[in-house]
Amino acid sequence: MASGIKRNLEEVKKQLKPGVRLIAVSKTKPVSEIMKAYDAGQRDFGENKVQEMVEKYEQLPKDIRWHLIGHLQSNKVKYIAGFVHLIHSVDSEKLLLTIQKGAAKQKRVINCLLQLHIAEEETKFGLSADEARQLLLPSVLDKVPNLKITGLMGMATFTEKEEQIRKEFRRLKGLFDELRATVVHPVVSLKELSMGMSGDFLMAMEEGSTMVRVGSSIFGERNY
Numbered sequence: 185m186a187s188g189i190k191r192n193l194e195e196v197k198k199q200l201k202p203g204v205r206l207i208a209v210s211k212t213k214p215v216s217e218i219m220k221a222y223d224a225g226q227r228d229f230g231e232n233k234v235q236e237m238v239e240k241y242e243q244l245p246k247d248i249r250w251h252l253i254g255h256l257q258s259n260k261v262k263y264i265a266g267f268v269h270l271i272h273s274v275d276s277e278k279l280l281l282t283i284q285k286g287a288a289k290q291k292r293v294i295n296c297l298l299q300l301h302i303a304e305e306e307t308k309f310g311l312s313a314d315e316a317r318q319l320l321l322p323s324v325l326d327k328v329p330n331l332k333i334t335g336l337m338g339m340a341t342f343t344e345k346e347e348q349i350r351k352e353f354r355r356l357k358g359l360f361d362e363l364r365a366t367v368v369h370p371v372v373s374l375k376e377l378s379m380g381m382s383g384d385f386l387m388a389m390e391e392g393s394t395m396v397r398v399g400s401s402i403f404g405e406r407n408y
């Protein structure tokens with residue numbers, strides 16, 4: 185197992201396009217396995233649960249950049265506001281305002297991505313394109329001076345149908361380009377497009393992804 189993670193990581197890294205950042209998704213995996221990726225040079229790790237991320241943060245080296253990729257409840261923001269590197273899953277104004285409060289209290293700037301709902305499935309979280317446009321109006325942005333909105337995140341439908349996944353990624357890239365061309369505000373600097381997981385990150389990069397979130401291809405299958 186030990187060399188497995190290092191080898192998997194190198195295999196994934198070889199396939200990255202230049203400039204694409206790899207987030208190693210370590211949810212459900214113990215700190216001992218995260219350390220194997222860390223020792224192989226990996227510094228960006230993604231978790232989807234607040235409590236799990238906090239526990240791992242406390243035990244692991246402090247130069248790790250922690251990415252929150254799962255749904256975030258406002259009442260849990262306070263636990264991560266002091267250290268989180270990037271929150272990929274902002275999906276409401278209420279959450280933005282709560283993150284602002286946590287960031288101000290910690291005297292930090294917290295980087296955020298807006299999560300867009302691009303899949304056909306009902307179950308996935310995320311904003312519609314119109315809801316994202318509404319969050320990027322000055323009336324909202326003026327209230328969150330301690331945030332930096334650096335991009336968008338999306339998850340494609342869980343399906344074998346490549347064309348559908350590609351279409352969803354393409355739609356997200358289209359919105360990203362539109363917002364980049366139209367939103368001008370000190371709190372917004374759109375440069376990251378977080379899309380692509382183990383099964384679809386090659387396609388995501390072809391469609392313009394700048395950040396891929398890869399779990400099982402590095403750490404193996406998860407046992408819940």
Ligand SMILES: *Cc1c(COP(=O)(O)O)cnc(C)c1O
Nearest residue numbers: 209232253381382397398399400
């Ligand atoms: C679990 C998860 C991933 C990684 O999934 P894999 O298929 O294991 O690569 C990526 N993004 C999010 C939001 C996840 O919850």
